[in-house]
Amino acid sequence: MAGKMEKLYAERLKRYVTAMRNDKPDRIPIRPFVAEFTAKYAGYTCQEVTHDYEKAFAAVRKCAADFDWDAVVGNMVYVWTGLTEAIGLKYYGVPGIDISPDTGFQYREPPEEQAFMKPDEYDQLIEDPTGFLFNVWLPRVSSDVSQMGQPTSYRSNLSFLKGGMAMLSYFNAFGRQNELLQSESGTVSAISGILKAPFDILADKLRGYLGLVTDLFDRPDKVLAACEALMPHLTHVALSGADPDKNVPIGFWMHRGCVPFVSQEHFDKFYWPTLKPIIEEIWANGHQVLFYAEGDWNAHLNSFAELRDGSIVFHVDKADIFEAHKGIGHKFCISGGIPNVLLSYGTPDEVRDYCKKVIDGVAGDGGYIMDASAIIQNDAKVENIKAMTEFTREYGVY
Amino acid sequence: MDEKQKSKLKPGVCIPWEEKLKEIPKISGDEQLIQKVWEDIDALAYMYIWQCLLSF
Numbered sequence: 001m002a003g004k005m006e007k008l009y010a011e012r013l014k015r016y017v018t019a020m021r022n023d024k025p026d027r028i029p030i031r032p033f034v035a036e037f038t039a040k041y042a043g044y045t046c047q048e049v050t051h052d053y054e055k056a057f058a059a060v061r062k063c064a065a066d067f068d069w070d071a072v073v074g075n076m077v078y079v080w081t082g083l084t085e086a087i088g089l090k091y092y093g094v095p096g097i098d099i100s101p102d103t104g105f106q107y108r109e110p111p112e113e114q115a116f117m118k119p120d121e122y123d124q125l126i127e128d129p130t131g132f133l134f135n136v137w138l139p140r141v142s143s144d145v146s147q148m149g150q151p152t153s154y155r156s157n158l159s160f161l162k163g164g165m166a167m168l169s170y171f172n173a174f175g176r177q178n179e180l181l182q183s184e185s186g187t188v189s190a191i192s193g194i195l196k197a198p199f200d201i202l203a204d205k206l207r208g209y210l211g212l213v214t215d216l217f218d219r220p221d222k223v224l225a226a227c228e229a230l231m232p233h234l235t236h237v238a239l240s241g242a243d244p245d246k247n248v249p250i251g252f253w254m255h256r257g258c259v260p261f262v263s264q265e266h267f268d269k270f271y272w273p274t275l276k277p278i279i280e281e282i283w284a285n286g287h288q289v290l291f292y293a294e295g296d297w298n299a300h301l302n303s304f305a306e307l308r309d310g311s312i313v314f315h316v317d318k319a320d321i322f323e324a325h326k327g328i329g330h331k332f333c334i335s336g337g338i339p340n341v342l343l344s345y346g347t348p349d350e351v352r353d354y355c356k357k358v359i360d361g362v363a364g365d366g367g368y369i370m371d372a373s374a375i376i377q378n379d380a381k382v383e384n385i386k387a388m389t390e391f392t393r394e395y396g397v398y
Numbered sequence: 399m400d401e402k403q404k405s406k407l408k409p410g411v412c413i414p415w416e417e418k419l420k421e422i423p424k425i426s427g428d429e430q431l432i433q434k435v436w437e438d439i440d441a442l443a444y445m446y447i448w449q450c451l452l453s454f
Binding site: 130171194 | 408
């Protein structure tokens, strides 16, 4: 059995890596980014997989074994709310606490006037990003951590201790999860490491989207300098979690840096110049980056085409995958493009038809990975995920 | 990435060893050992806050 799984794992790894290098494997790899769908399939609530990572891990492994996928993420319900509650993070809607137990966790961006970073704090962030995060940001986003200059407290001290130990135990557990995926079902762990663009960090977690958009007009030099200050840190963190074997890519979550969230001019001046060097440095270290382009980033294909061939895998969400393939398919592997709304509300026949259309359109020369457009949550129908999987396995043979 | 894009505190560092060293009157034995362990643990704290920002 062990020998059989090792052989299966080796086949899958080769298939997955070959496609990511924009070559033609034996057949199209199947690599669904399944989050709360795994809970639905395994018989758990969203609350269970979000609050207990061992249940989340078990649900992923059950799906991987039953569906026979080539690659999965070890846990795509990435926010372990056990940890966020221990730290006292305020910005999550937690299943069973803030929202129903069967709804996926929600990120709750504060109103503009309550942004976690104030408009006059750019210089502090630029001077020392790490110090700013510890001294200003963390006390604002945590209900337990004391503000600087205020007396410390039992809860504040515990937040650091519990948060640190919880994070250590969670991240260490991913190692075992990856081993079990490999040994139990010969499944590859799809990504390793995390990256977000400096611009998206400012929008997501610091100034908020509305605050940042205002800053683009009121203090553009500060925005650019802040992005530049964040660059080395985000590069460092991404590389620190990267696959030491350089097989699977770093996961790069792309949010609101594209048209129409910002103008083309703002993308050209802020988002791209402070991201491109990061991608180039990561590639110089031998790692690909999975551009998980949530939404529609096709307005920027020309910019992405500036990157070295094979340095990224480009995931398509709402964008026109055929246009993406035409624009950059000769340089990069493409993944995704099967609409989540179809997987939730369509029929298996409709899913199969759509998969055929995508495969016929973009996978002919290899360099395509089957996946839904966006993270698959608990609204997706099991029969549709099955249809997507089984059709690709049969039709996607080269 | 050019020099302007590197902040004063290097990535991976919260409290630089040079700053910690000022607090220690005298080190005998293996100073590099003490420095390495200080920096390794300091890097864990660095990773904590950046992972809070990125992953949670």
